[in-house]
Amino acid sequence: MNILDKFRLDGKVAIITGASKGIGEAIARAYGQVGAKVVISSRKQEDLDRVAEDFKKEGIEVTAIQAHNGKKEDLESLVRQTIEKYGRLDIVVNNAATNPAFGPVVATEDSAFDKIMEVNLKGAFMLGKVAYPELKKNQGNVINISSVAGIKPDEKTGIYSVSKSGLISLTKVMARDWGADGVRVNAICPGLIKTKMSEALWKNENVFKQIMHFIPMRRMAEPEEMAGLALFLASDAASYCTGGVYVADGGLIV
Ligand SMILES: NC(=O)c1ccc[n+]([C@@H]2O[C@H](COP(=O)([O-])OP(=O)(O)OC[C@H]3O[C@@H](n4cnc5c(N)ncnc54)[C@H](OP(=O)(O)O)[C@@H]3O)[C@@H](O)[C@H]2O)c1
Structure with a gap:
């Protein structure tokens, strides 16, 4: 087989x-472009419908299903509807995350801690568990979108960093548990990517300048720049990769 064919997801x-936006939209588009049927999910159906319309115009087979990452019944329904519609499930990208609290530990409300953990960490745990039987059947894989903040926290990312460290650990635990079943699990750790979530880090010129000092490539990335790595890990090109933690950060944590 030609090596390029291994990157296809037909x-x-x-x-x-x-x-519905940012890194998740970019990954979904890339998967669709190489032949996958993509199920896009987030809390707001109207935003998903807009993205789905764009994808359809680009020739991508897509279904938009609303699901809150902190609600098990939503995640169960997401998997059930996917299998009803397409007859199978091969790849899960746990990308949804929230960060309602920027700042130090003592300034973080207990409720914010719970929300961050529920959406960023428990959501990936729950969706992984629900999807597992189908992934096992199809020798599928899971990609967890963590962060460089999960490897090296900084003072601006607080408890969010804790959730992202947990996601790296969950990746390794799932990879260990599921390796013998042929289900691969990997994590991606983006650096600074230009999205809604990271607005506070790039909209203010002074803050942005300070951050650039720490990034060897002296720039942030566009969401599309995360898609190649996510495609590699989802594809047969990565058939021996599991439990890995892959950084894409312009050198930020070097
Ligand atoms: N941008 C960065 O610099 C950066 C760096 C490192 C890691 N990351 C990680 O990359 C991933 C994607 O982030 P992004 O920067 O692309 O953010 P984004 O553009 O703000 O997109 C976040 C997505 O998550 C959805 N979402 C938020 N809360 C949700 C919930 N409770 N349930 C279901 N969906 C939810 C949002 O849609 P709704 O609001 O409609 O639900 C949206 O589709 C996240 O895991 C983030 O931690 C980002």
Whole structure:
């Protein structure tokens, strides 16, 4: 087989959470471009419908399903509807996340801690568990979108960093548990990517300048720049990769 063919996802079905914008949208588009049927999910149906319309115009097979990442019944329904519609599930990208609290530990409300953990960490745990039987059947894989903040926290990302460290650990635990079943699990750790979530870090010129000092490539990335790595890990090109933590950060944590 030609090596480029291994990067194709023809016949595969992928769920991407948090895919109404940013990194999730970019990953879903890339998967669709190489032949996957993509199920995009987030909390707001109207935003998903808009993205789905764009995808359809681009020739991508897509279904938009509303699901809150902190609600188990939503995640169960997401998997059930995916299998009802497409007959299978091969790839899960746990990308949805929230960060309602920027700042130090003592300034973080207990409720904010709970919300961050529920959406960013428990959501990936729950969706992984619900999807597992189908992934096992199809020798599928999971990609967890963590962050460089999960490897090296900084003072601006607080408890969010804790959730992202947990997601790296969950990746390794799932990879260990599921390796013998042929289900691969990997994590991606983006650096600074230009999205809604990271607005506070790039909209203010002074803050942005300070951050650039720490990034060897001296720039942030566009969401599309995360898609190649996410495609590699989802595809047969990565057939021996599991439990890995892959950084894409312009050198930020070097
Ligand atoms: N941008 C960065 O610099 C950066 C760096 C490192 C890691 N990351 C990670 O990359 C991933 C994507 O972030 P992004 O920067 O692309 O953010 P974004 O553009 O703000 O997109 C976040 C997505 O998650 C969805 N979402 C938020 N809360 C949700 C919930 N409770 N349930 C379901 N969906 C939810 C949002 O849609 P709704 O609001 O409609 O639900 C949206 O689709 C996240 O895991 C983030 O932690 C980002």
